[in-house]
Amino acid sequence: MTDDFCAIDFGTSNSAIAVPDAAAPGGMALVPLEDGQLTMPTAVFYLAEGPGLQNLPRLFGRAAVAAYTEGSEGRLMRSMKSVLGSSLMDQHTDIGAGRSVSFGDVITGYLMHLKRAAEARAGHAIRHAVLGRPVFFVDEDPVRDAQAQAALEASARAVGFEEIAFQYEPLAAALHHEATVDAEQWLLVADIGGGTSDFSVVRIGPQRRTRLDRRDDVLAHHGVHIAGTDFDRRVELGAILPAIGYGSLGPSIGGQPPREVPSRIYFDLATWHLVNTLYRPQRLAEARATKVNYADPVLHQRLMKVLTDHLGHDLLARAERAKIDVAAGGETRISLGLVERGLEVGLDAGRAGEVVADDVARIAAAAQETVRLAGLDPARIDALFFTGGSTGLKGLTDALSAAFPGARPVHGDRLASVAAGLGVYARLLRA
Numbered sequence: 001m002t003d004d005f006c007a008i009d010f011g012t013s014n015s016a017i018a019v020p021d022a023a024a025p026g027g028m029a030l031v032p033l034e035d036g037q038l039t040m041p042t043a044v045f046y047l048a049e050g051p052g053l054q055n056l057p058r059l060f061g062r063a064a065v066a067a068y069t070e071g072s073e074g075r076l077m078r079s080m081k082s083v084l085g086s087s088l089m090d091q092h093t094d095i096g097a098g099r100s101v102s103f104g105d106v107i108t109g110y111l112m113h114l115k116r117a118a119e120a121r122a123g124h125a126i127r128h129a130v131l132g133r134p135v136f137f138v139d140e141d142p143v144r145d146a147q148a149q150a151a152l153e154a155s156a157r158a159v160g161f162e163e164i165a166f167q168y169e170p171l172a173a174a175l176h177h178e179a180t181v182d183a184e185q186w187l188l189v190a191d192i193g194g195g196t197s198d199f200s201v202v203r204i205g206p207q208r209r210t211r212l213d214r215r216d217d218v219l220a221h222h223g224v225h226i227a228g229t230d231f232d233r234r235v236e237l238g239a240i241l242p243a244i245g246y247g248s249l250g251p252s253i254g255g256q257p258p259r260e261v262p263s264r265i266y267f268d269l270a271t272w273h274l275v276n277t278l279y280r281p282q283r284l285a286e287a288r289a290t291k292v293n294y295a296d297p298v299l300h301q302r303l304m305k306v307l308t309d310h311l312g313h314d315l316l317a318r319a320e321r322a323k324i325d326v327a328a329g330g331e332t333r334i335s336l337g338l339v340e341r342g343l344e345v346g347l348d349a350g351r352a353g354e355v356v357a358d359d360v361a362r363i364a365a366a367a368q369e370t371v372r373l374a375g376l377d378p379a380r381i382d383a384l385f386f387t388g389g390s391t392g393l394k395g396l397t398d399a400l401s402a403a404f405p406g407a408r409p410v411h412g413d414r415l416a417s418v419a420a421g422l423g424v425y426a427r428l429l430r431a
Helices: 061-069 103-122 142-158 169-178 228-244 264-269 272-279 281-293 297-308 312-325 349-373 394-403 417-430
Strands: 005-010 014-020 028-030 043-047 058-060 074-078 092-096 099-102 128-133 163-168 185-192 197-204 218-224 331-335 344-348 383-387 408-411
Touching: 005 103, 005 417, 014 103, 014 417, 028 417, 043 061, 043 103, 058 061, 058 103, 061 074, 061 312, 074 092, 074 272, 099 103, 103 142, 128 142, 128 169, 128 417, 142 163, 163 169, 163 417, 169 185, 169 197, 169 218, 169 383, 169 417, 185 349, 197 349, 218 349, 228 264, 228 297, 228 312, 228 344, 228 349, 264 272, 264 281, 272 281, 272 312, 281 297, 297 312, 312 331, 344 349, 349 394, 383 394, 394 408
Parallel strands: 005 128, 128 163, 185 383, 383 408
Antiparallel strands: 005 014, 014 028, 043 058, 043 074, 092 099, 185 197, 197 218, 331 344
16 A cells, blocks of 8 residues: 555644555645544543543543633643643653653554554555654753653554654744745754744755755754744733732741742743642642732632632633634733632733743744854845744744844744645655
């Protein structure tokens, strides 16, 4: 069987998968994953009530997020890609009802869900896969970076893929865009998703589309481990958590200036894969013991309400929603009524820009470094291709466009361009 392959974009925030389809452009089609949607949130919800709990019943994607927001008993897992290359991969985490799973098993289960959807669409078993990967899973640590790819490959093999290839995600996006150009050009791809911001300088053109070996067309890859989930974290720390006590002061003792309350708990509260660690008995006891550090006891009460009612992921989701709401300008109100009746905070585009300014500057610097590594003058870049969910943030794309004023900005499909490009590469690889 010649069409027993697929292409998988396993993203920090969203994922997609493509399979061969002779009737589709380029011979590859994205698989509908939920209600006809071609992308699906990278999320798993382990149910902690109902029958058959020993079989680890779970929901995926939008259904997983909905179960969590509706208050179902269980454990929501998101941003699983972020643990690749870390010591968390082999650690077990509680999922309720006295059960636990390793983070590696969570990733394997999610990939199996994607594989089954692809096989249902193709009508036969799929044994080969091309997977996208960021330029760096782990910044400035080639050993851990290699471990991250090996861990993802191990999960892919565990679900039944026999032959696995990897391709850089920004290069995949370039291959997708190449189908639309009618002349040769130098393209800077900005793939800014949930976990990483990746860049590639690629020569594309109609005469190059059928070439499998594109090594001489790729001048540079570069990236940083800063992206959408970091923006969510900044927004939560900057706009939401001050109302829960972050950055507040303690009492003045012995005439000494008051000190800021301990911040570690708030940093963990604003990090997707660390939130659940705060619900463990030891961490709850530590949080209760910090009451003496607060001049305003109401702020500590709000913190304990968040921890005892397991509201951490809800706050992060509200930060993400607020970030999106002000992405193109304007302002929004963020309700914190679950923490305290009537409590809410505001966020406008100006404040959002302030809290993510350092991250945006580092991303823009990484883009400029990519072009420098390519040995090109920035003026040589013909087009700047945006893909990835975080490129919906106007302030970010404006900063990148300002760094390359002579390049034509092109906005691809924010959530599907990488998957489509991986499909192009998979088709060339299997030709």
